[in-house]
Amino acid sequence: MPLTQNKEVSNNKFEVSKLTFGAAVFNGLHNRIGEDWPSLSVRRALELDINAFDTSPYYGEGENILGSALYNLRDEFSRSSYYIFTKVGRYGLKDFDYSAKRIRQSVEESCRRLRTDYLDVVYAHDVEFVKREDIVEDGGALPELFKLKIELIFLVLFLGYPLDVLLDITRLQYDRNQPIDVILSYSHYCLHNIKLSDYIQEFNRVGVRYIMNASPLSMGLLRNNGPPVWHPASNELRHAVAQSSTLASRNNLNISKLAIQFALDLSGITSTVIGLSNPTEVEDAILYLKEVQARQKGEVVTPEIEKRVLTEIHQILKPYFNLSWESPPKNH
Template structure:
């Protein structure tokens, strides 16, 4: 079999497969779900998968699932993104050294059963000093070296605070070594659309691809409510709970409303893809159905029902006091633990 080779252009599906859910940190998963979900995604036109060593056994599970599907869907049919630098909950469990980054990429290649990685991000860049990212002997130096060797196609950064991502992008632009890609999360949602302000600034700093992740804001907008560890403060949690109740009373699912809202980011602010956690086949089907509906609305093929407009107005009004509020990252516990 011919060896897989890296690519120099990304044609990402507008919906990307977030495999962080395979960690089990949100909910438990059944053994058969990953293969079924990945097969459904690939059959539906989803062509990118996002994971990380930090996400428990996600790399192992995703890698095995895609390997299982290799006869149906060769490696050239999809993109794999993973991350380096974060290996635990606390800041002390980060390692952005070149040696660690190089070793981490090698381990990810093995776990994911591939000869190259399409995208590798420095994971949660706000947790480490700036020089650890951009300086000599730091993470980006190692990633760009691996890119030159053909083991990585695109180098990027992921994180929560957009000012930090922009600072790195601008530094690299001034250096003449642009970041290829940025992964932002929880910043184009029902509650926070700050990415709209930063997307043009990131483009101006030479970033080729901008991805929006976690349209449900790490579970804040799911019918069962956010996981216990969610960093949102009590007031925002309560507003999200009320939004869920209002939606439910009107016959709508808050998760679908949140996904619809986030999927508009491509049309409205030009993001290249939205990454959503998909742990089972049914969730893939729901995500694709929702995305398709959004596209049909954008084309004027179907109208938004008046009842949906009304409930969306009510939801946004409940969240308005916290609009564009970003929680602290890292938290005091993450910094000092």
């Protein structure tokens, strides 16, 4: 497919939906994925006005799966009606390459896998795993991404787990008069960790226009059937979450719904990235969002039982509140 400049760049528009479809789940590492789920889920998301899709070459066949689903819907939903976010720099568990040559190659490969001739947003992926000079200096990721911004990319951004690392790089870029467009933080605004809320104002001050909050379920930790085996949470936090999930269930509530709605209520966020495995999860996410919006407008009130259970959950999680796991881990 020939690569051409993103037609939206000149319009300087970024009107992303409040929910972003997290396609990392398509790799099957969080839970089993039915063969037809990706195409059905993508269609349902577009029908319900979710207009942003997040993926990465690190997510196995994720880009190919998402690209095929979107391409098969091209007669119903034009490419200009949605945004595609992908990533560069990380390609495997310990496979990182932030060189300018690999960054450009990666963007072009992603375009082909996603069956598009431009990308709306490209993240430098998991920046805490590499040296800062590999990210910000000549020959590294960000300088090359800014070059690509006038060719194939609408917005340049980066993601990582430690918030201090994200803030350090955004400050540096701001001082260089080349501010970062977007940052993506994950697992830092959820039931057991709300650190992101303390950083929003400073991110805005140093030129970050859009802040994305990913993983309100904390990478699958905050769900009834527990986290995937690879999850970095401590055994103590896992046990506390399991207690919280049981408490919610005893009161006819769902820990995942509570967690998602808690995250969606954070102001100052452009969009919340949620992994959506099947059409039912898409529909549920939209219902959760509408309920939060109705509460914010005063159209409905939060049930007292829900307020009480959330208070009790926060008491259970209090010993581990705002504790972040190490990234990268010591054994990386």
